[in-house]
Amino acid sequence: MKINVVHVAKLANLPLKKDEEKKFEKQLSEILNYFETLKEVDTKNVETTSQVTELENVVRDDESTLSLSQEEALSNVKNQHDGLFKVKAILTE
Amino acid sequence: MKLNELTIKEAKGGLKSKKFSSVELTKACLEQIKKHNKDLNAFITVTEKEALDSARKADDLASQDQVLEAKSLLGIPIALKDLFSTKGIKTTAASNVLKDYIPQYDAAVVKKIKDAGAIIIGKTNCDAWAHGSSGENSDFGPTKNPWDKEYVPGGSSSGSAVSVASDMCIASTGTDTGGSIRLPASFNNVVGLKPTYGRVSRYGIIAMASSLDSIGHFTKTVEDSALFFNVTAGQDKMDATTLPNPVEDFTKDLNKGIKGLKIGIPKEFVTSDLDNEAKEKFEETVKTFANLGAEIIEISLPYTEYGIAAYYIIQPSEVSSNLARYDGIRYGNDRSYFGDEAKRRIMLGTFTLSSGYYDAYYKKAMAVRTLIIKDFNDAFQKVDALISPVCPTLPWKLGEKINDPIKMYMSDVLTVTANLAGIPGLSLPIGFIDGLPVGMQILGPQLSEVKLFQIGYAYEQATQWRKQKPAL
Numbered sequence: 001m002k003i004n005v006v007h008v009a010k011l012a013n014l015p016l017k018k019d020e021e022k023k024f025e026k027q028l029s030e031i032l033n034y035f036e037t038l039k040e041v042d043t044k045n046v047e048t049t050s051q052v053t054e055l056e057n058v059v060r061d062d063e064s065t066l067s068l069s070q071e072e073a074l075s076n077v078k079n080q081h082d083g084l085f086k087v088k089a090i091l092t093e
Numbered sequence: 094m095k096l097n098e099l100t101i102k103e104a105k106g107g108l109k110s111k112k113f114s115s116v117e118l119t120k121a122c123l124e125q126i127k128k129h130n131k132d133l134n135a136f137i138t139v140t141e142k143e144a145l146d147s148a149r150k151a152d153d154l155a156s157q158d159q160v161l162e163a164k165s166l167l168g169i170p171i172a173l174k175d176l177f178s179t180k181g182i183k184t185t186a187a188s189n190v191l192k193d194y195i196p197q198y199d200a201a202v203v204k205k206i207k208d209a210g211a212i213i214i215g216k217t218n219c220d221a222w223a224h225g226s227s228g229e230n231s232d233f234g235p236t237k238n239p240w241d242k243e244y245v246p247g248g249s250s251s252g253s254a255v256s257v258a259s260d261m262c263i264a265s266t267g268t269d270t271g272g273s274i275r276l277p278a279s280f281n282n283v284v285g286l287k288p289t290y291g292r293v294s295r296y297g298i299i300a301m302a303s304s305l306d307s308i309g310h311f312t313k314t315v316e317d318s319a320l321f322f323n324v325t326a327g328q329d330k331m332d333a334t335t336l337p338n339p340v341e342d343f344t345k346d347l348n349k350g351i352k353g354l355k356i357g358i359p360k361e362f363v364t365s366d367l368d369n370e371a372k373e374k375f376e377e378t379v380k381t382f383a384n385l386g387a388e389i390i391e392i393s394l395p396y397t398e399y400g401i402a403a404y405y406i407i408q409p410s411e412v413s414s415n416l417a418r419y420d421g422i423r424y425g426n427d428r429s430y431f432g433d434e435a436k437r438r439i440m441l442g443t444f445t446l447s448s449g450y451y452d453a454y455y456k457k458a459m460a461v462r463t464l465i466i467k468d469f470n471d472a473f474q475k476v477d478a479l480i481s482p483v484c485p486t487l488p489w490k491l492g493e494k495i496n497d498p499i500k501m502y503m504s505d506v507l508t509v510t511a512n513l514a515g516i517p518g519l520s521l522p523i524g525f526i527d528g529l530p531v532g533m534q535i536l537g538p539q540l541s542e543v544k545l546f547q548i549g550y551a552y553e554q555a556t557q558w559r560k561q562k563p564a565l
Contacts, residue, residue, distance in 0.1 A: 005440065008444050012443040014436055014440065015428060024437060028437065030498075030499060031499060031502075032444075034401075034402060034499055035406060037399065038399060038402050038406075041396070041457075041464065043460035043461065046460040048460050048462070049460075050304060052291075052466070055337075058333040073197070073423075076193075076194055077423055
């Protein structure tokens, strides 16, 4: 199995340098080849497991509680504008 | 004996009888950090001022006997893996993405530890985002093994294990997603607990793989591990996966011994892939168990060999989802700051979850996970617990596996299946080979921690490997 690193990096929003593309393509393809071993396992009629607690429909009380203040919420931000998170324009003309 | 070398139990005793103060105890740990952290790189942040302030407060409180009883870690210096959010104290996950991130709140476990009166002495180094088996993936440089500084301490909770092994603190916290507590514990001659999945809240701990992450700790003794677990275990409304089952006193069966208990040896864990000397050491350990009166039974866990493949599909899939939040907009730096291993796992997970590949990889791995769970369920019909080596090799030299991801992943072959099944594991010392520590893990069914401590304690009392200390 060969992996299209450029495409996957784009999906994951990961900026890669040219030399990284080559290195990761080799390493990730090796790892994917290793996964082929799972083909030996017969999993017909085997249910999948996504969690191990057997807990279902855990809900919290519908009560409002104190949250972070605006100042606290912005305490780690590098770019802010008038007390708001500043992001790059998503739609441009 | 120096104060920083004490166990939780010994330190509690000394504080109670006023042999020394928490300030003196904390200073002894800070002194040890100052002396050796430069070489070992176990801490990313040392919170000297906050620690001494808390220690003074603890000493004031300790004058009231009822407070001393109620606060079970009062005045005890504890180190936290730098994945645990600490209000007002930098929390980096050992990654440049979060190198200047200061959380606005404490993780649930941090709050519990503080409420129990513990002194937070600093934040420990680890593989960035807890991705790694050696401690070398930290963006702040590798942690060194105190038993031989040319060797890795094991990861990902490298600094937490080393800080306890080298007496820089009395105990420390860690996370175990595929072996990240048990493996470094075994490479450092300390006790490490990976609890049952959901027994300890994950709230406020930087997430790696949410269906696998277990929040545990490192201590110098089995008894300390149980005492510490008494503080951290329990349901938390901020983490919907925490278990509602009542919390027991985890020390209650320590003295029961193991006579008549059925201990299983999984034959797939003790194969020719295991280092020869490590195998001999493990066989000696099995004999000790037999001498202590346990019934030794060979067990088969036939799907063990597929554990690594299933784990390295499920875990990166969840990693890619959990690390998607780091966009540098609200906090931290942008995604170009991720190191190599995080990039590999994000891409691997993105791929295995992507359209066209989901069934062949992710879904397949989730089905194999079911079979691995069934293996353990069948085994625990026959035995009370399993014992096995923790890592197929001894600690390796720094740099030896860093450019070969698959080789590195194989170090987790004996630990990942417990995470896939959500069962607890206690890692403890079983001796030394050429001056480097070796460990074993005791695995039991979900919520069997009381029994794991009972078994571990009996072995520890009979052997006392823990009393050996590294020459720093």
